[in-house]
Amino acid sequence: MQRLRSLIISQPMEVHEMHTKNVGTPVQRLEDDRLLRGKGRYVDDIDLPDQLAIMFVRSSEAHAFIRSVDCDQARALAGVIGVYQLKDFGPLAAKPMILANPSPLIRQPITQYMLALDEVCYVGQAIAVVVAENRYIAEDAAQLVVVDYEPLPVVMDARKAAMANAHLVHQNSTDNLAATLPWKFGDIDQAFTKAPHIFKESYYQHRGVVHSMECRGVIAQHDAQLDQLTVWTSTQSPFLVRRFLAQFLEREEVAIRVIAPDVGGGFGPKAAHYPEELVATLLAIKLKRPIKWIEDRLEHFLTTTQQRDQWWDVEVACESDGHVLGMRAVCTHDNGAYLPYGLLLCMTSVAPFPGSYAIGAIDIRLDCMFTNAVPTTPIRGAGRPNATFVIERTMDTIARELKLDRIKVRQRNFVQKEQFPYLTGAKLPNGIGIQYDSGDYARCLDMVLEASQYSQLEIRCKEAAQKGVYRGIGIASYNEDSGLPPYEGATVKVLPSGKVFVELGSCSQGQGLETIVAQITADQFGLHASDILVKLGDTIASAMALSTVGSRVASTAGPSVFLAAQAVRQKAFKLAAEHFNVSENEVHIDAGILFLKSMPDQKISLADLAKKLVAGVMVNVPQGFSPGLESTAYHTTERAVYANGSNVAEVEVDIHTGEVTLLNYWVAHDCGTVINPALVNGQIIGGVVHAIGNALFEHMKFDQDTGQPITTNLGEYLLPLATEMPKIHITHMESPSPLNPLGVKGAGEGGTIPGIACVISAIEDALKPFNVKINEYPLSPERLLCLIEEAKIRAVA
Amino acid sequence: MKDSRKIQVEINGVIFERMIETRMTLSDFIRHECGLTGTHVGCEHGVCGACTIHLNGQAIRSCIMYAVQAHGQKVTTVEGLSQPDGTLHPLQQAFKNQNGLQCGFCTPGMLMTCTAYLEEKSDPTEQEIREVISGNICRCTGYQGIVNATLEIANNKSTNGGA
Numbered sequence: 001m002q003r004l005r006s007l008i009i010s011q012p013m014e015v016h017e018m019h020t021k022n023v024g025t026p027v028q029r030l031e032d033d034r035l036l037r038g039k040g041r042y043v044d045d046i047d048l049p050d051q052l053a054i055m056f057v058r059s060s061e062a063h064a065f066i067r068s069v070d071c072d073q074a075r076a077l078a079g080v081i082g083v084y085q086l087k088d089f090g091p092l093a094a095k096p097m098i099l100a101n102p103s104p105l106i107r108q109p110i111t112q113y114m115l116a117l118d119e120v121c122y123v124g125q126a127i128a129v130v131v132a133e134n135r136y137i138a139e140d141a142a143q144l145v146v147v148d149y150e151p152l153p154v155v156m157d158a159r160k161a162a163m164a165n166a167h168l169v170h171q172n173s174t175d176n177l178a179a180t181l182p183w184k185f186g187d188i189d190q191a192f193t194k195a196p197h198i199f200k201e202s203y204y205q206h207r208g209v210v211h212s213m214e215c216r217g218v219i220a221q222h223d224a225q226l227d228q229l230t231v232w233t234s235t236q237s238p239f240l241v242r243r244f245l246a247q248f249l250e251r252e253e254v255a256i257r258v259i260a261p262d263v264g265g266g267f268g269p270k271a272a273h274y275p276e277e278l279v280a281t282l283l284a285i286k287l288k289r290p291i292k293w294i295e296d297r298l299e300h301f302l303t304t305t306q307q308r309d310q311w312w313d314v315e316v317a318c319e320s321d322g323h324v325l326g327m328r329a330v331c332t333h334d335n336g337a338y339l340p341y342g343l344l345l346c347m348t349s350v351a352p353f354p355g356s357y358a359i360g361a362i363d364i365r366l367d368c369m370f371t372n373a374v375p376t377t378p379i380r381g382a383g384r385p386n387a388t389f390v391i392e393r394t395m396d397t398i399a400r401e402l403k404l405d406r407i408k409v410r411q412r413n414f415v416q417k418e419q420f421p422y423l424t425g426a427k428l429p430n431g432i433g434i435q436y437d438s439g440d441y442a443r444c445l446d447m448v449l450e451a452s453q454y455s456q457l458e459i460r461c462k463e464a465a466q467k468g469v470y471r472g473i474g475i476a477s478y479n480e481d482s483g484l485p486p487y488e489g490a491t492v493k494v495l496p497s498g499k500v501f502v503e504l505g506s507c508s509q510g511q512g513l514e515t516i517v518a519q520i521t522a523d524q525f526g527l528h529a530s531d532i533l534v535k536l537g538d539t540i541a542s543a544m545a546l547s548t549v550g551s552r553v554a555s556t557a558g559p560s561v562f563l564a565a566q567a568v569r570q571k572a573f574k575l576a577a578e579h580f581n582v583s584e585n586e587v588h589i590d591a592g593i594l595f596l597k598s599m600p601d602q603k604i605s606l607a608d609l610a611k612k613l614v615a616g617v618m619v620n621v622p623q624g625f626s627p628g629l630e631s632t633a634y635h636t637t638e639r640a641v642y643a644n645g646s647n648v649a650e651v652e653v654d655i656h657t658g659e660v661t662l663l664n665y666w667v668a669h670d671c672g673t674v675i676n677p678a679l680v681n682g683q684i685i686g687g688v689v690h691a692i693g694n695a696l697f698e699h700m701k702f703d704q705d706t707g708q709p710i711t712t713n714l715g716e717y718l719l720p721l722a723t724e725m726p727k728i729h730i731t732h733m734e735s736p737s738p739l740n741p742l743g744v745k746g747a748g749e750g751g752t753i754p755g756i757a758c759v760i761s762a763i764e765d766a767l768k769p770f771n772v773k774i775n776e777y778p779l780s781p782e783r784l785l786c787l788i789e790e791a792k793i794r795a796v797a
Numbered sequence: 798m799k800d801s802r803k804i805q806v807e808i809n810g811v812i813f814e815r816m817i818e819t820r821m822t823l824s825d826f827i828r829h830e831c832g833l834t835g836t837h838v839g840c841e842h843g844v845c846g847a848c849t850i851h852l853n854g855q856a857i858r859s860c861i862m863y864a865v866q867a868h869g870q871k872v873t874t875v876e877g878l879s880q881p882d883g884t885l886h887p888l889q890q891a892f893k894n895q896n897g898l899q900c901g902f903c904t905p906g907m908l909m910t911c912t913a914y915l916e917e918k919s920d921p922t923e924q925e926i927r928e929v930i931s932g933n934i935c936r937c938t939g940y941q942g943i944v945n946a947t948l949e950i951a952n953n954k955s956t957n958g959g960a
Contacts, residue, residue, distance in 0.1 A: 028893055035901030036889040038835015038875035042902065045834035136820065213839045213847055213902040213936050264837070264902030265936050297840040510900025510937045682896050682938060689939035714844035714934070722927040722940040 022519035023742070026678035027529045029515045031508075040262040043217035043234045048290040051219070052081055054280065055138035055293075057128040057145045058302065059120035062156070062372040062707020063169070064149035066118055069128055074144040079137035081287065083145060085128045086115040089282055098244045100273060101342030103429065106179045110170060110370070112338045114275040114282075119171055120149075121337035122374050123709055124302025126275050131283060131291070154707040158309055158334035158369040169337060169370035178339055178368040183350035185425035186361030191326025195317030199397050203314065204776040205386050205756075207307040208698035210379045211719055212509070214264020215295035216304060218277050220284035229256045231281055234263050236271040237547035239505055242539045244273040245281060253539075260537035266509030267690070268379040269305040271549045272341050301712045305377040306700055307345065309334040310386055316394050322402060322409035326361035327353065329390065335368050336375035343368060345376055349383025351434070354424060355391040356441045356479045356644060357413040362426065372707045378549070380690050381752040384480060392476040392757035393775065396764070406475055406761075407449070414441040414477075421738075436479065436642045438735045439670055445477055445646040448668035451731045452648040464652070465769070471663075472766025474649035476758035481640035482671070482746020483555035483737075489543025490560035492521055492568045493630030496614055498592060498607025500525055500532050502565075505545030506557045507537030511748060512679040513553055517561050519675060520742070524565040525606065526590040543632045551643065551746025554675060559635035559740040567631035575609050575625065641737040643745040645669040647688075647754045649726075649762040655770075655788055658781030660696060660763055662726035670733040672745035677732065680747045685728045687751020693720040694752075695759040699778045771795065804868040808833060809877030819865050824848045826864035827874060835875040835905050839934070846933030849906035850874050856913035875905035878912065887953070888912055891946035899937035907933050911947045920951050 034040055057069075071083035086093060096111040116127045128145055132138035153167035160166055161176040169176050192198060218233040229251070235241050238258040246253045263270065280291045295304070314329040333346055346368045353362045395413070399406040415422045415436060422436040457473050464471040488506045495501050502521050508514060518532035535541070543560070569589070576594040577584040580602055588597050595603035610629040613621060621627050650664040667684055674680050697718040701711045711717040736743025756777055763784070764774045770791040776783075800819040805812060806826070813831045827836050827850065836859060839847030843861040850859045851873040878886040888911055891897070898904040907930060914921065914929045921929070926947045927940070935943065 029896070031901065032893045032898060033885075035898055035904055036875075036885060036892055036908070037879060038833070038905050040835075040901050042834075042837070044828075044838070047829065136818065211934075211936055213845060213900065213934065214837070215839075262901065265900040267936070297842065297845075510898075510902075512899070678896050682899055682942065685939035685941050686899065686937045687939075690936070713842055714840050715842075719934050719936070720939075721931045721934065722944065723931040725927075725940055728939065728941060 022522045022529045023675050025676070027515060027519050027676055029512050030518055030530060030534065031512060031514050042214055042262045042264055043219060043232050044294045046219055046232055046261065048219065048221060051290040051292050052131050052133065052287065053135040053138045053292055054283065055130045055135065055142040056126040056276070057130065057142050057147065059116065059123055059125040059127055061120060061149045061151055062123050062154040063152040064120050065152065066116060066120065066127065067148040067150050070146040071128065074130055074141040077137065077141045077144060079133040080141045081131040081133070083128055083130050083141065086113055086117055092249065093282060097275065097278065097340065098247050099339060099342060100240065100244070101344055103343050105181060105343060105429070106339065108173055108178050110173070110338055111340055112275060114278040121169060122372055123707060124299070124374055129279050129283070131287065154372040156371055156373060156702050156704045156707050158332050158371055159311055161369040161371050162332055162367060169372055176370045178335055178370055179343055179346065181343060181346050181350055181366040181368065183353060183364040183426065184362055186326065188326050188328060188361040188363040191361040192317045192328070195325050196320055197318050197402065198315060199401055200315045201393065201397055201775055203312040203390060203393065205310045205312070205389055206699060206778060207379060207385070207694050208700045209301060209306050209717060210267045210269045210304060211300065212265030212267055212270065215297060215300045216270065216274065216276070217294040218280045219290060219292045220281040221290040222284040222288065224288055227255060229281060230259070231256065231277065232259045232261055233277055234270060235260050236263070236266040236507065236509060236549055238507055238537055238539050239545045240547055241273055241277060245277065248278060249281070258539045260507035263507065263509040266548065268382065268549065269377055270509065271547050272305055272377045297714065298712055301709060301717070303374060305340065305375050306336070307376050307379040308336070308373065308700060310349065312390050314390055314394060316398065318398055320402065322398050322404050322412045324357060324359045324398070324413050327359060327394065329364045331364065331366040333366055333368050334371050334373065334376065336371055336373045338375045340375050341377040345378045345383055348378060349386050351426070351428070351481065352384050352387035353391065355388060356415060356477045357391070358415045358419065358422070359413065373702055380687065381749040382550070384749065384753045385691065385694065385756050388476065388478045388753050389757045392754065392761065396761055407445070410445060410477055411442055416442065432638055435639060437639070437737050437739050439479070439642060439644050440733070440735055441477065441479070441644055444644055444668045444670050444733050447731050447733055448646040448648050448666050451668060451729060452666040454648065457650055470653045470655055470766040472651055472653070472762045472764065472768070474651065474758040474760070474762025474765060475646070476754035476761060477646040478754035479642050479644035480551060480746060480750060480753055482551035482643045483637070483641040484550040484552045485637045485639065487634045487636045488545045488553055488557035488560060489632060489634045490557055490564045491542045491630065491632040492561065492564040493628060494568060494572070494606045494610040496607065496610055498605055498610065500527065500592070500606070502532060502534045502561060503541050504536050504557055505539060505541035505543060506553050507548055509548065511553070511683065512676065513557070516554060516558060516675045516679065520558055520561045521565040524569040525592050527592050531592070543634065551748040551750070555641050555737070555740055555744040555746055556635065558675065558744050559742050560633050562742055563633035563635055564631040567633060568629060571625070571629060571631070572606060572609050575612060575622065576604055578622065579604055635740055637739060639739055641672065641739050641745040643671045643747065643750050645750050645754065647758040649758045651759065651762040651766055653763055653766045653784070658784040660784070662692065662724065662759070665726045665728045667728065667751065668731045668733060669750050670735050671747040671750060672737045673734060673743035674732055675744060680732070681730050683747045684730055684751040687749055688728050688755045689720050689725055691752045691755020692725065692759060695756045695777045696779055699780070802865055804865055806867045806870060806872055808872045809874060817864055819863065821864045822860055823862045823864045823867050824859035827859060827872070833874050833876050837902050837905055839902065844934070846910060847903050847906040849909040849933065851909055851913055854913065854916070856910050875908055878908060886912065888915065888946065888950050891949040892943070895942045895946040895949060897938065897942040897946035903933060903935045907935065907943055915950060923948055
């Protein structure tokens with residue numbers, strides 16, 4: 001019998017190649033086949049029997065009291081099931097939505113009601129919901145709902161919102177200040193007292209709308225017999241959505257299943273929890289039919305959280321060689337009408353200080369202001385691109401004012417290789433000190449200078465100048481607190497078929513999580529990534545998860561998968577050793593077959609080992625083993641892992657039209673161990689392009705008097721297109737993190753964080769002959785021409 | 798009030814006959830009446846290109862065309878690109894090779910735009926490819942993988958054609 005089994009299982013050993021190393025290689029994505037064939041399954045691809053469509057009646061006013069809502073005409077339309085306001089949902093819904101990430105720093109923890117109670121505070125806020133047989137009818141009916149508004153004064157500019165006599169964003173509040181965040185360490189007064197040079201600058205930053213290509217969407221289904229809810233939602237955080245639904249609806253989490261199917265891009269705002277998820281779920285319970293809501297692009301402009309204005313006043317104290325002694329700053333932050341996500345966006349705007357640099361003293365204050373605009377939450381990079389813009393523009397300011405080389409100023413200030421692990425002196429609100437775990441920032445900058453052949457670039461710029469062409473070079477460095485604690489759990493199990501299965505509650509929005517999870521697992525069993533079965537994004541998973549945000553899943557879920565796969569491998573080895581009556585170190589594995597090194601024909605498959613641990617009548621689990629050839633593991637951490645990088649941009653500016661042409665872009669990037677270089681490159685290139693959009697194109701504009709959004713289609717709001725993008729060249733440096741067993745750091749936002757600063761720095765460099773100073777973005781051609789004209793006038797005066 | 802009509806459209810070689818409202822968009826018809834959900838709807842105002850399909854071999858935006866306008870005509874969607882035996886279209890394979898996709902939402906539109914273009918011009922330059930896909934928005938890839946994938950096909954074709 002033993003021989004026979006060996007014969008049967010010897011077949012796959014011959015046809016399988018040796019696959020011992022998936023991690024570190026550009027394995028092709030497991031996701032691609034279905035997505036390329038049009039077989040992906042996004043929320044709107046799901047249609048349930050008896051499903052109804054909903055459409056929201058949204059506020060046309062930025063600030064108003066609602067006098068009345070007349071739904072009669074809408075209700076009378078054929079195919080309309082009902083029109084509902086907040087009062088129609090009973091006492092359960094008569095409370096504000098749950099505030100994610102509460103903090104004692106929040107003075108006014110104001111969140112919206114799922115449908116407006118009596119006051120609307122931004123254009124697009126949901127007032128009522130129409131339920132109909134299909135979306136077309138629902139849209140018709142929504143047009144027939146008549147809302148009588150009593151307009152109230154609006155506040156759109158966060159600086160005006162901060163003034164003593166400002167109009168109120170919320171009529172019942174005393175002022176518009178949601179919170180003040182301090183971020184300080186070191187002796188700032190001493191730094192400024194002893195510094196021979198102090199420079200001051202002010203910056204304006206605006207980051208606009210996320211525009212994942214798939215808008216948001218949700219389908220809710222209620223099984224009345226079991227009182228069980230199933231919610232499919234285009235989210236980055238199925239576990240958090242479940243938690244908020246459970247809290248709000250006063251249900252047990254086990255009675256709610258939340259599934260993130262294929263998600264067509266997330267980039268941050270899909271990590272938040274939205275009114276539409278609550279309304280759809282409550283309607284599914286109320287009407288006993290599945291409810292589907294799909295956001296359209298206009299609603300995305302009006303209601304998906306954004307990341308808008310920040311104004312910074314910055315002072316830097318430094319020595320004559322450019323050594324920075326301290327930085328002071330005050331930031332006024334436009335948070336929009338509510339605080340759905342707590343202060344995470346604000347926190348990520350201040351916590352990156354001092355960036356890649358060993359600066360002894362920092363004193364920053366951020367005022368988080370309410371305004372009558374759609375709420376904000378993090379978008380790719382969150383506040384880090386903003387903080388990095390301030391830090392990197394400051395380095396350029398020092399170089400300009402002291403006539404030093406921009407590169408030397410950075411090198412003078414970098415945290416040095418020998419200083420890791422480096423404690424900045426700052427502490428998070430939970431008391432954990434900020435510690436940069438590993439890296440070599442100076443080397444990373446050298447690498448990008450080498451890759452870009454920097455000295456050649458300078459020559460090219462000079463040659464261009466002789467021909468009257470304005471070319472410039474931008475430089476920016478960054479580091480990032482990737483891998484937000486505490487964990488993303490993972491389960492690895494060998495199924496009775498012998499197939500290795502990985503299950504995570506974590507989800508993917510295009511990053512390729514399925515592939516990297518398979519790579520990590522496959523290496524433990526001598527398999528290829530394509531042999532592994534992976535399931536993501538479902539709260540039914542055994543292991544708990546948090547959210548796919550902050551460049552964190554590779555360095556949180558990745559190590560958990562590694563630990564679980566390793567435990568399963570060890571269990572398999574122990575079981576095989578017992579089976580052959582040898583010691584474990586006699587056992588080897590290849591292509592999912594365990595065999596004895598001394599007698600290779602003595603082998604047993606993972607399938608046969610798994611069967612030994614599966615329950616059967618009169619079949620007992622072998623002594624000393626737990627049931628199932630499986631393991632659930634958590635890599636838990638209390639510290640972030642710090643990725644870093646340096647970028648160089650080469651641009652050309654047409655001083656007559658204000659057009660900026662991006663010629664080349666180089667990135668040297670260190671995200672620790674690279675699991676899949678092709679996927680990391682994809683993350684970086686996509687991230688850089690997002691930064692280019694922020695720097696040059698994307699501007700969510702509002703009329704300042706009425707609060708009306710005025711860029712509400714993709715013709716008025718410009719996204720980066722293929723024609724404007726430069727060639728992006730990438731070099732990897734690997735300084736593995738000591739904080740997880742894979743040495744992995746985050747890569748999802750590393751392109752975006754320094755990108756804006758780098759592009760703006762290049763434009764300023766190109767316009768050096770005019771002494772143009774650029775302290776703002778987005779930079780439209782008109783605005784750039786204004787800045788050139790202003791500089792010319794200053795030069796004459 | 799609602800004007801309905803019976804239409805017949807051939808999609809990927811299969812005839813679909815449905816009674817629909819005249820105001821139904823072609824993208825909704827393809828997705829929800831015919832169940833071919835590979836065609837995606839990204840903006841519903843003809844800018845993002847996610848809904849691009851072939852109508853009689855030409856790349857068009859199915860979100861700004863009514864289904865009734867396609868009556869009696871031939872449509873190809875992303876589901877119709879691969880061979881009947883499942884072999885991927887060379888451009889689909891090239892997207893896989895060059896990491897031309899991440900979240901996959903814009904991908905069907907990109908594929909339909911580029912396959913139609915490659916029928917017109919088999920050896921485009923990189924700049925020409927960038928011009929052609931400038932009507933399709935991708936928020937994930939930064940376009941580089943998409944351009945490289947299309948170039949891979951163009952190069953193969955021009956090599957074969959030149960021999």
